[in-house]
Amino acid sequence: xxxxxxxxxxxxxxxxxxxxxxxxxxxxxxxxxxxxxxxxxxxxxxxxxxxxxxxxxxxxxxxxxxxxxxxxxxx
Numbered sequence: 001x002x003x004x005x006x007x008x009x010x011x012x013x014x015x016x017x018x019x020x021x022x023x024x025x026x027x028x029x030x031x032x033x034x035x036x037x038x039x040x041x042x043x044x045x046x047x048x049x050x051x052x053x054x055x056x057x058x059x060x061x062x063x064x065x066x067x068x069x070x071x072x073x074x075x
Contacts, residue, residue, distance in 0.1 A: 007046055008038040010070045022062045023069065029056035043067060 014027040030036050033056070037049050050063055057063060 004041060004074055006039050006041055007067070007070050008036055008040070010073060011066060014066070014069070022059075023066045026057055026062050026066055029054075 008030065011027045011030055014024050015031060016024040017028055019025065033054065035049075035053065037045055040046050046067075047060070047063065050057055051060065
């Protein structure tokens with residue numbers, strides 16, 4: 001069985017510093033967040049962290065979209 005990558009690892013594949021895409025901007029900003037739960041694959045853990053700490057994320061719907069892309073990529 002293949003090891004499932006963490007959400008953070010997947011998110012880093014979405015980085016694009018020259019893009020206005022919200023998910024790509026989220027990835028760019030998460031890259032600079034040293035406290036991001038980098039090993040987590042847990043929606044609740046990451047969501048709680050972002051709600052409490054990620055002032056760079058203007059809307060949780062952006063996280064939801066990124067999480068859906070992550071789920072699609074892992075299946």
